[in-house]
Amino acid sequence: MMALQAGPLTGRRGRRIVLDSIEIGPLEGGTITSLLGPNGSGKTTLLRALAGLFPVQGPMWLGPHDLGGMRAPERANYCAYMPQTLPPPIHMQALETILVSMRASGAHPDEQAFDTAIDTLERLGIADLSLRFLDELSGGQRQLVGLAQVLARSPALLLLDEPLSALDLRHQFEVMAVLRRETEARGMVTVMVMHDLGMALRRTDSAVMLAEGRVIGAGAVENVVTPTILARAFGIRARVERSAEGDSLVLVDGVSNISEERAAMDNQSDHYRSAPSSS
Template identity: 35%
Template structure:
């Protein structure tokens, strides 16, 4: 079983504090946590703290082991990241990028196992027909799918996704998040995803953390977090929140809230 926690996370750029003692809920196997918030809310900085790219204060613990005390290679065998920026256009083909990444990480797969694994991931992401196309001829959305394939390659216990669907249309957004869910069902682990789309977050996340100016405004289930009051405070929009057949919230944005205007509930 995978247990992941991050507590007291604070970070700054120069003298400007970006994150203020952020405590994420403790995550267990098969759980997806969504990080929501407007631009400059601290989502990307928090993701960079979790991945280790950004210096920060606080504790990040995986199965009882503090990340600061873990061997770097051991951490990266268990934690994989899909950055917001897709792989750069180049003459490399997706297949070549997958093989070179696997060998650089010294993944414990035979050539046959690795080939089968790459084929399966490409199949699920609709990348099989682009496997031998240079990255520079692929769209940004396709390269974003290659970025997810690279993160899935190592079969991590913790998957960190920074805006994993930003360059994708609605169909492929759902394909990606369906695959993430399928993967948790098949092998366990936890996922933390920074997202923009409120309805997709409600559909796919078990828990949501709503950020504003580097602090948590609300944390809980989608139904607890995605309320008209919380959305008015953070996004400055008037919303109507209903429930779908599974009881999950469905957000309808009605209008922007002008500064100082009170919204009737």
């Protein structure tokens, strides 16, 4: 199993620094990491940087492979990235789009490709959609097809940008279960941008919290999704409690005002420093 180790990564958009010396990892193979943070904190940019779609300075290693030194087509052999936008509603069968995604990089036709595509659709529970056209599917169904497109490539590093955003509750949990199974079975490093903190707590192993292009918390997910870090990242007053069944829940009591937040930050600054190393 290969681990992902990246950073410090620095990325600019124009003159503005959007990723500020971000260090990630090592994220072990077979684990799921959630990438958390408020809007505009650099989650998507970081994910695209890991996928090689946004230029950054800094090293990126996946096991013995130097991802940073690879051109996009070569990198695609290791990484699969699912953008936040849903696959567009074009007149193409779901199965076709998966075959295209497996062959786009110029790979030679493979007798197995077909079986892999069908198999992936089955594992996601959408085998019945395989011959439907994308322009007749709902947003959520297209998101599932998009997920099948990346999973069918059997990547070592799976990068998902809000893969649950268009799914109903049941599908959210089902997709997380599939991702868990696939991640463990294949020893993948799975990194996903998420907004649902409760889901992150319950279904991912580790987390990276970003705010304004910096990492303000990283490590085991329960050490990252904490009241203090949430206050600092989102400006909210939140608690982490346990449900009757023992699952962790995030309860948001309200919005913290800025001065309170600053005070909390000053008082707790030692805690922030210790949080990233607590894994």
